[in-house]
Amino acid sequence: MIRFSNVAKSFRKTRVLDDISLDIGLSERVALIGSNGAGKTTLIRCLLGEYTFDGQVTIDGRDPRQERTAVLGAIGFVPQLPPPLKMPVAQLIDFSAALCGTDPVRIHELAQRLGLDLTPILARPFVKLSGGMKQKLLIAIALGRDAKVLVMDEPAANLDPEARKIFFELLAERQEDVTMLISSHRLNEVSALVNRVIEMDMGKVVLDDRVADDVSLSGQFACRISIKRNEAAFTKAMQTWNFRDLGNGLEWEGEVPGPDRLRFMGMTSRYVALISDYSLQEAGKVMPPAEPGAASLADGAGESAN
Numbered sequence: 001m002i003r004f005s006n007v008a009k010s011f012r013k014t015r016v017l018d019d020i021s022l023d024i025g026l027s028e029r030v031a032l033i034g035s036n037g038a039g040k041t042t043l044i045r046c047l048l049g050e051y052t053f054d055g056q057v058t059i060d061g062r063d064p065r066q067e068r069t070a071v072l073g074a075i076g077f078v079p080q081l082p083p084p085l086k087m088p089v090a091q092l093i094d095f096s097a098a099l100c101g102t103d104p105v106r107i108h109e110l111a112q113r114l115g116l117d118l119t120p121i122l123a124r125p126f127v128k129l130s131g132g133m134k135q136k137l138l139i140a141i142a143l144g145r146d147a148k149v150l151v152m153d154e155p156a157a158n159l160d161p162e163a164r165k166i167f168f169e170l171l172a173e174r175q176e177d178v179t180m181l182i183s184s185h186r187l188n189e190v191s192a193l194v195n196r197v198i199e200m201d202m203g204k205v206v207l208d209d210r211v212a213d214d215v216s217l218s219g220q221f222a223c224r225i226s227i228k229r230n231e232a233a234f235t236k237a238m239q240t241w242n243f244r245d246l247g248n249g250l251e252w253e254g255e256v257p258g259p260d261r262l263r264f265m266g267m268t269s270r271y272v273a274l275i276s277d278y279s280l281q282e283a284g285k286v287m288p289p290a291e292p293g294a295a296s297l298a299d300g301a302g303e304s305a306n
């Protein structure tokens with residue numbers, strides 16, 4: 001599907017990509033991680049045909065520099081930084097739809113599912129939308145085409161929990177027929193979304209691991225947390241995740257999307273001294289009762305600790 005063969009790229013005399021060779025197949029979901037300046041964006045730009053480089057890149061056998069329109073029509077791209085487009089929202093949707101031969105109605109429907117009501121903002125310049133609105137619209141545009149490849153740079157960073165959940169569901173609907181490349185600084189943010197991790201450092205691939213693919217993108221975890229005393233910061237955090245207060249802010253219940261569970265656990269680990277009981281159970285799975293005093297979040301037991 002995607003093939004990088006001995007790809008090298010220099011800016012002036014600085015080598016930024018150094019002999020990258022990778023094969024990424026259909027239905028692979030790849031996290032492209034690495035620190036600032038590792039070369040992730042440059043690799044993506046080579047894939048999108050934006051740069052000249054040494055070596056070869058192909059998508060489905062097509063060269064993105066030679067057949068740019070055809071290749072770009074088959075790639076859904078969500079950039080980390082939204083472009084500063086002054087174009088009104090309606091025009092942007094129509095323009096993007098025409099570019100890849102899709103029906104603008106598909107984009108409207110996807111935006112609606114992500115919780116973005118387009119009606120009041122159709123005439124507004126794209127650049128004047130909030131960060132989250134821009135992200136939702138760019139995701140709707142990227143998913144609204146029959147893309148074979150989805151390239152996303154920190155795609156869920158600006159989304160609220162409800163929109164993240166829908167976003168994961170939308171990815172789940174596409175996972176069999178697309179290849180996903182998700183770039184991020186933080187593996188935690190994307191690890192549960194992917195089945196392969198590629199790490200870059202100083203222009204080279206330093207790790208390429210296939211990882212367990214055991215939680216479906218549309219899976220849910222039922223979560224219950226009890227705390228020892230009421231604390232405003234914890235209440236706020238729980239409300240952000242749409243959890244329900246079962247009693248004076250001391251007991252909370254809610255649902256966590258499967259791909260978001262590490263992010264959720266990372267957030268709750270900040271309150272570990274406060275937590276007296278914690279359970280996170282995959283929906284549809286019945287867990288055996290835990291031993292009294294069994295593992296807790298504090299000792300890293302994680303997902304079914306009780």
Ligand SMILES: Nc1ncnc2c1ncn2[C@@H]1O[C@H](COP(=O)(O)OP(=O)(O)OP(=O)(O)O)[C@@H](O)[C@H]1O
Nearest residue numbers: 011012016034035036037038039040041042043185
């Ligand atoms: N247009 C350019 N001209 C000159 N140097 C560039 C250009 N684009 C990127 N670089 C350099 O190439 C290196 C790799 O940058 P790149 O943006 O690919 O890294 P990255 O892994 O995406 O980083 P980040 O996580 O910060 O976005 C950096 O040292 C950067 O300064």
